[in-house]
Amino acid sequence: MAYQSRSRKRVNALRRGPDGSAFQICGSCGISIAIALADMHECESKMEVRKLKVEEVGFRFEVEQRFRDEPRSEFRFFMESFGKNYDTKNYIEMDRKGSETWKNMSSEERLPYVIQAKTVNDAYYEKLLKESED
Known part of the structure; x- marks a missing residue:
């Protein structure tokens, strides 16, 4: 019996920064964050602005x-x-x-x-x- 050849699975590599690291420093808050999670990062300064907007509207x-x-x-x-x-x-x-x-x-x-x-x-x-x- 002959085994059929399997096609190889492709694995996507992690995104890397210019220095080869998987982390980057946020430009506005200075925190080191994973590049894969960079799009989900919310800076503390952004969150403070959001809190102020909620309080101004009188949401509570x-x-x-x-x-x-x-x-x-x-x-x-x-x-x-x-x-x-x-x-x-x-x-x-x-x-x-x-x-x-x-x-x-x-x-x-x-x-x-x-x-x-x-x-x-x-x-x-x-x-x-x-x-x-x-």
């Missing part, structure tokens, strides 16, 4: 404003008020105590949060209906 304010208008559950409203009154910065412990408190609350104690959630949800659905009509 718009996100907070949209979040307030979105529908949320009664438990979410309770946890927001519970977090304001809870003084420890340990969020896991705060979530545990908040969920235990919510489970032990009676329906009368939950009523303000239910009403608050219902008003926000109704306003949200009314806004959706107006947008769909327009």
